[in-house]
Amino acid sequence: MVAFASLSDPLLLYLRFQLSPDLPTHIALSQTCRRLRQLYLDDDPFWQFLCFGAGFGRPLRLRREERGDTVELGNALPWRMLAHVLVNHARSCEIRSCRDANADFAEHYRSSARTGIRSPLPTHTQARDRDIALHPLYFYLHFSQFPFDHATVRDPTPDVLAVLLTLLPTFPECRSSQYGPLCSHPNASCAFATFPPMESLNFQDAQGNTFLTVHNPDGCTILDINRALAALIPNEIAALEIALSHYQDLIRTSGLSKTQWADMVSKERGFLGDHEYPFLRELVALA
Structure with missing residues (x-):
């Protein structure tokens, strides 16, 4: 076997580029x-190229302002660090659809004539255009009934309950086997x-009305859409009761008070x- 030390610099660079x-x-x-x-350490665009080829984007990081508004902070993780996060999580996650979240991309990439795609496409007018394939996780995470008949449901609107559950915590022993919350599973996120990946997505309901627009210059990810859908959840008593009931179930098994548990999970x-x-603030207010 030829040792790396015996290879010339041009050959090493060629080998690195030719690897899948x-x-x-x-x-x-x-x-x-x-x-x-050192080349790997300094070449973040190359890690972006690798992540893209593997089917992964970089979700936008958010911050909640004092007045309650959510604003984009931009992309926080360097691509090299994100690659390490993805590889490490895949080793421990028990959810197959998370570990293999990029398999759908790889299948399309191999079978598509667009193998020259190396970056997200700019935009389109409808998220389910003929040439745009939505990731199965979009439906699995955001609809109470999955799978459903695409022949009769052209552009289904996600369920508030299903979206809300992707934002809530789960039992400690279930964190590696349940999406609770989605953002604790970077590969799916x-x-x-x-x-192909898109910089901007517009989602329309069955009547053709746009109910959601998502934008990420690095390519819209599952987490980007999930958070955009979460922002549409009405701040109403029904959603509050669902969340508080879920929290109460977790608190009862934790042995902690509401305040202690809320401080831990926050x-x-x-x-x-x-x-x-x-x-979570409403939960503490009831303590």
């Missing part, structure tokens, strides 16, 4: 080949929401460090 966009392979190479290590911020559980 397999993130574990490139991470291993960056850690074992000293001559390529970072999967491109469509193939520190769980997801892989972007920006998640806030809905109606």
Whole structure:
């Protein structure tokens, strides 16, 4: 076997470029080949190229202002760090649809004539255009009944309950086997929401009315859409009761008071460090 040390610099660079966009392979190479290590460290655009080829984007990080508005902070994680997060999570997550969240992209990428795509396409007018394929996780996470008949439901509107449940915590022993919340599962969160990836998506209901617009210059991800849908959840008593009931179930098994539990769970911020559980302040107010 030829040692890396015996290869010339041009050949090493050629080898690196020709490797498939397999993130574990490139991470291993960056850690074992000293001559390529610094290049991997300094070349974040190359990691973006690898993540894109593997079917992963970079969700926008959010911040909630004092007045309650949510604003975009932009992309917080360097692409190299994001690649490490994705590979590490895939090793421990028990949810197959999270571990293999990029499989749908890879299947489309192999079978599509658009193999020259290297970056998200700018925009389109309708999220379910003939040439746009939505990721199965979009339906799985945001609809109470899945699968459903696409022949009779052309552009279904997501269910408020299903969306709300993707924002709530789960039991500690279930964190690696349930989407609770979605942002604790980076592979599912970072999967491109469509193939081909799009910078902007407009979702329409069955009447043709646009009810949601999502934008991410790095390509819209499942988490981007999830958070946009979450922003549409009405701040009404029905949603509050669902969240509080869910919290009460978790508190009863924790052995903590409401205040103690709320303080503990509020520190769980997801892989972007920006998640806030809905109606948590209302829970504390009832303590």
